[in-house]
Amino acid sequence: MGISISHSDDLNSNELLQRFIGEEHIKADDPFWNSFLSFSLKPPATIEDDKNQETKFKSLYECLFTNNQKSGNVRSLLNVFLNRLSEKLVSSQTETDTFSWQLCTMLCSCPDVISNLLYKG
Numbered sequence: 001m002g003i004s005i006s007h008s009d010d011l012n013s014n015e016l017l018q019r020f021i022g023e024e025h026i027k028a029d030d031p032f033w034n035s036f037l038s039f040s041l042k043p044p045a046t047i048e049d050d051k052n053q054e055t056k057f058k059s060l061y062e063c064l065f066t067n068n069q070k071s072g073n074v075r076s077l078l079n080v081f082l083n084r085l086s087e088k089l090v091s092s093q094t095e096t097d098t099f100s101w102q103l104c105t106m107l108c109s110c111p112d113v114i115s116n117l118l119y120k121g
Contacts, residue, residue: 011060021064025071028079037080037105064113074113 011017016036019026026032044050068074 011056017060020073020077021060021067023067023070026073026076028076028083030076033077033080039105061113077113 016032019032020036044053064074
């Protein structure tokens, strides 16, 4: 995570991801989110790839589920998404695609995070 395509093999050692799923609260206005959301995750090409990726993410989701009760980082992520979405809608003059890229990243990751929290709970 952070400006490049991430492979599910290296997610367990990713410092940004470890901070997100950790116990420390990250405020919605923390610069952390700019780095955390500047990544591309290679989408699975087959159903088998999807199942393998889901298996690799399972321990990360479990850690997030456990620690989110204390950290509230999923709430912060959703607040960041809502703030950026409203800023994007207000600012039609944005020259950079970084904003759109980060919104797309959030749109792709939020449903997975939320569904895993719902199924776990």
